[in-house]
Amino acid sequence: MGGGRRTVTDPQTVTIVAHATPAGRAALALVRLSGPDSAAIAARIFARARGAPLVDGRPMLGTLLDRGGAPIDQAVLTLHRAPHTVTGEDVAEITLHGSPVIVRETLAACVLAGARPAAPGEFTLRALRAGKIDLAQAEAVRDLVEAATVEQARIAARQLGGEVSAAIAPLAEGIFELLADVEAGLDFSDGEEALALAGAEVAGRAERLAAQIDALAGASEPARRVREGARVVLLGPTNSGKSSIFNKLIGYGRVIVTPEPGTTRDLIEEQLVLEGLPIVLVDAAGVGEPGGQAEAEGMRRALAAAESAHLVLEVYDLSRPERPVGPPGAHRLRVGTHADLPPAGPPAQGTVAVSPLTGEGMTALRAVIAEQLHAPGARPLESVALATERHLAAALEARDALVAAAGQARAGEGAELLAIDLRRAVHALREILGEVGPEALLERIFARFCIGK
Ligand SMILES: Nc1nc2c(ncn2[C@@H]2O[C@H](COP(=O)(O)OP(=O)(O)O)[C@@H](O)[C@H]2O)c(=O)[nH]1
Ligand SMILES: [Mg+2]
Incomplete structure (x- = not known):
């Protein structure tokens, strides 16, 4: 330094x-x-x-x-x-x-x-x-101070204990060894490129390392969910009661609720904690026939939010005849509102019946949401190595560079090109630990600390 x-x-x-x-x-x-x-x-x-x-x-x-x-x-x-x-x-x-x-x-x-x-x-x-x-431990200090739930504190404590470097260092080492072997084939005297190793062997090693990074990313998903919060999106036709559920779950009248269709257009996010799991709850525009440009854009955003959500609450009105179509999915939960009114027909399969107006069914809804979200996290926290978005993004960059290197190797490219990709992969992993990286990165991370830490 x-x-x-x-x-x-x-x-x-x-x-x-x-x-x-x-x-x-x-x-x-x-x-x-x-x-x-x-x-x-x-x-x-x-x-x-x-x-x-x-x-x-x-x-x-x-x-x-x-x-x-x-x-x-x-x-x-x-x-x-x-x-x-x-x-x-x-x-x-x-x-x-x-x-x-x-x-x-x-x-x-x-x-x-x-x-x-x-x-x-x-x-x-x-x-x-x-x-x-290392940098991951420094970030853990901040996360520990900022933890809002015991689960978040546990993850930060494991990160502070050095689990990130323990997982990342051997991967970086593996890529480094591959890089050294590839570079051994570089003949500097006459600028001629030749691979000391067979292209297929280099590709195989790069692909195995990429697969290890993917496995680590997968194993860190429960920790990431606890750290970042699970995203739960309310999706359904306009006036089905999405905003009413949203307000009821977060505990106050955050969004406007009216009998007029198309009241909600922007995505509205609030955080809540359900059984120790931080959740980002997202209210969105109703999906159906758009009444104008703003509504159409609102619908597009609603569908995009549902696409990336950990859980979608498919909201519909039990007192009206329409029912959700299609089979219930793994990351979808059907919520029938207006349970206080006479139903227009039998509920769709798997429906949790609620009335945000009277509060009926809301306790059960909370329990079912928590159960659904905990299911993937119910496997014990395997790894916290890539629990933060920053770590994940850097690891995926390393993975992409390895995949690129493997492609080059299979295409019979010379050592020089391969070395560029492999160096990029090592660099991305070492950035997680703060061993390399721009000063701006450190400044951005440390600017979020409080004085005295
Ligand atoms: N009776 C009754 N009215 C409800 C219920 N849920 C929502 N509403 C009413 O239905 C209308 C539309 O609700 P809103 O939450 O804005 O629906 P959104 O368009 O899906 O966000 C409002 O007038 C709410 O008061 C319910 O369970 N029972
Ligand atoms: Mg609404």
């Missing part, structure tokens, strides 16, 4: 400080310093009883001093020495009483003593730079 990678970071000289606990009043707060001057700065703002010296690695009780050197709190200071710390640098942790005034004063005193306020995620970024964690 070059010197000019990120302007806010200069691990050799700058000591950063931040508040690691939330703003506001609490029993305790934590202020953390990282960098070469951590101990010196801490010594300036922290006095031990009877002038006892500061010792490393042991919590010490003492007096916290403000900018003018006057006591403002009784606090605990712990000094950790590089390199065996979270950031790989000297770290000082000050546990003080959780008063916003004292915290602010302590931060100011640290800055006056030579520290710089940390940028968002800068502690984690320093840990990454020091090789303490």
Whole structure:
């Protein structure tokens, strides 16, 4: 990593400080310093009883001093020495009483003593730079902090434990070996390309690696669903009660409900948690005869959303004669509304009858949705390696590059072309771990951290 990678970071000289606990009043707060001057700065703002010296690695009780050197709190200071710390640098942790005034004063005193306020995620970024964690683990820190359900926290914890690199590293290694074998065939002296290996063997190895990536992507699907949330789309004729179900499931009148057809046109998304599973619920325009351009576009979007959904709720009105046509599908659930009114005929096979108006059947509907979505996730979380969209996208790029390389090899192309594709594949996988990649990527990821992490 070059010197000019990120302007806010200069691990050799700058000591950063931040508040690691939330703003506001609490029993305790934590202020953390990282960098070469951590101990010196801490010594300036922290006095031990009877002038006892500061010792490393042991919590010490003492007096916290403000900018003018006057006591403002009784606090605990712990000094950790590089390199065996979270950031790989000297770290000082000050546990003080959780008063916003004292915290602010302590931060100011640290800055006056030579520290710089940390940028968002800068502690984690320093840990990454020091090789303490890889990028997937850094992201896991953020996910752990942001987890909204226990299941999401479990996935982040596994990612933090290094499961991503454990799964990705051998694949990257396999591609690298193939690349080395291919490049061994490059004759640099006269620029002539010849493959040391048979094209079919190279293609076979590339295809096996591509298949392994696909398998990993499949095995990570349950984790991805828990992390990103399952998409559930309400689909059905206009006025069937889709928006009424939507509002009832999320618990408040988010979308407009009227007796007029064509009220909903845009896709409307809200998040909810059903039995620990985060869900993105999508309300959409009614499908049928469009009344105008906006409705026609709404229908197109509704069908596209249903296409990519984990579960489609096929909504229809039990009090009207129309019934859903076609067989019920694996990712489709029929929901009959207006259960409070006399039915116009027998329900379609597999229907859950509800009335969002009276609330009838809504508890059963929640249970059936959760059951349907949990079914694929019911297999235990096999892998969390490609649980995030970023990891998945990079892995699929590697897969595509391998498939391309295999195609080239079978077509009898020379080593030079194959090497380009194989290098692209290695690069994509190493990007997941942050070993390579543009600075912009790191900045984008770390911009989403909170200060103090
Ligand atoms: N009686 C009764 N009316 C309902 C029920 N569900 C929806 N409605 C009414 O049917 C009309 C259309 O509902 P809406 O949710 O906007 O349907 P959408 O066009 O599919 O989104 C509104 O006037 C709702 O109040 C139900 O279960 N029973
Ligand atoms: Mg609607």
